[in-house]
Amino acid sequence: MTIKAWRSSIIHCIADPSKVGNDNAYEYFEDGIIVVENGIITQLGHAHDLIATLAPNVQVEEHPDGLILPGLIDTHIHYPQTDMIAAYGEQLLEWLNKYTFPEESKFKDKAHAKDVAERFTQELLKNGTTTALVFGTVHKESVDAFFETVETQNLRMICGKVMMDRNAPDYLTDTPQSSYEDSKELIERWHEKGRLHYAVTPRFAPTSTPEQLHQAGKLLKEFDRLYLHTHLSENVNECEWVQSLFPESENYLDVYDKHQLLSERSVFAHGIHLCDSEYHRLHDTGSAISFCPTSNLFIGSGLFKLDKAEEHNVNVGLGTDVGGGTSFSLLTTLSEAYKVTQLQGKNLSPIKSLYLATLGGAEALRLEEKIGNLKPTTEADFIILDKQATPLIAKRLANTHNIEDLLFVLMTIGDDRVIKETYSMGEKVYSKPTT
Template identity: 70%
Template structure:
């Protein structure tokens, strides 16, 4: 017998990019909506008064007043091994890696330690309403095994990969082109597309991989179907100068990856702050995506991402928290900072567009829009119940809200993990606020 559950509340999801269609055609909002889930997939969505008569009387309907059901958030760039070093006092990118990141990642050679962090990391994501993420492991094969085991236990749609890094890092964190290929291949064979899991080939960034290792990354992408490529791109000006010195035959930073066949529809490049028009155009031509990571870009003093220009070139963009350079697991906090980054450039980030970037936009960046990122019938039932009265200030502010757009804006400025009443994956509750 199928397992059928239903939830009644205000419900919102995006169905298109607000930049591409008339504003009212970009989303569906049901002030009194009903979400019906059968065996982990959405079987009905619509107005409660219309759908309720069609339900069998023995189906329990969970009613949430003064709440809002939305798709689970999608984080397109985050480092699970950096969970415990979040909020480490400030230097810029390259010094930050040497001072904080590399010593912390050394600990992940111990699988027991990695398993403990992976469990805490996923709990924190779910506490903040994030149900899908593109995740960095460390150079250690065991770090990715620990992550996948923890994600599989909760049936989460997650993407992860072992860092490939054969130079310009401490000896205790480097591999070789051949060992990185063999370790990655073994992980792919064991975990890629197992249940709801996917593998991402993960060179840390161009400076820490030799040309030989980047070629091995490209070889992996050519040998297996539907793999992701996950790395960093043009985050910091000194980093960009370093890349040009290391790869003098490249015409720009992105060209280093392009020369090694690393651009594709499943390639996601974190940051992309300091790009030229040629790079934007090449990202667009190959269907590659950028992860916009505003909290880390501000925290590390890296620069301001130009969303308007990326969209002008029709580059897919998703949101990334980039923990631990990023300062919060919360997508609300991430959107809060994104709004300010865009404001600093004399532009404006519409609240519905923000919501799109954190849900359906992220899914499109990951080529998963047919499975997650919205609440369309047939998609996987990954969703979040937001409590509009989570804090006194939020309750007061939202009581004055005159539209769903105004509600979204107040949430992205004022909300945090306290607003996440419950998080669901495949229709099963994976977090409930105490």
């Protein structure tokens, strides 16, 4: 039996602030303790309540300038686009053809895929991300390489092979049958092996024929607890293209709906240009949206309407969408999310931001019983932030008056430099280098 404890300031969300109000949505312990036994959180509370209850042999690791949060959750990211991050000058459809497809062609080579997967995973951990919903490429090798990499660190991760049988270069297309067979093989090898999950992953409606979307739906029926991961209503031209390719569908979401791809484990990236009936349908099926502000601004796609998603009670997580997004940091992504809401005359509170990057992401992935908060019985995925990470941050935090002010500063000018340590199941998987 291994029991470990950490003492620091601690905060986590216990509910969605848009439903219960900010004050009822989180727990904060200015001087707190978290106790972990065999990878599971067993106690959380104020240090003065817990310190005397710990067995004499339990060593308490103290971080007086730290802030402990749940591990961050990225609900949409492309690991094969790691090396093409910050590609200049195009909007979505042109960007795919000019940059993305040529880069993804390299992932048939498993050695290349493994190299990128290892560097990608290190970037996640360096930025405090402990769970991600990840795109592979059309190649089985890309998914094997990713899962082999994250399995060694016992990370809770979700990934899938891209299904794409039209409107893409020949070197990147599969067929309805081959995509079904390849996906099935990967599901049988990886789905729910340890902390790993598989996501059926048609790239987006324009690159899949109705026959292939049917095969995606078939997979979801044949295996329990699979995810569905794809794109939805990211770009105006994309939406018009979908309408021309699927004229019988009422709207973009209806393309997926007609092939039984909406479920409680379906996550649709972007969802910028939705009508009310699409929000209703997302809610009715328990499907979620991944809000990707950094990517949406960088590629010029538009502004996600978080208030509309809240109005329709649709689950929303946060996504970096690397490489359309320009940072692996969910803190940086929250800074962009704040700006997106500001441009629409709204405010994004620090507590709602924390929720989106942690518990909100877990709820979008239906993993809130396992990750996303620090309640006893949950898995000990957490991060320790350094409130003295830079002279600017240290000075600015000295002028904050409460935990919400402090969070807002960290989310606005914080980045990977703020992440001191990252833990998966109570084991340290990243530590910031000391200078």
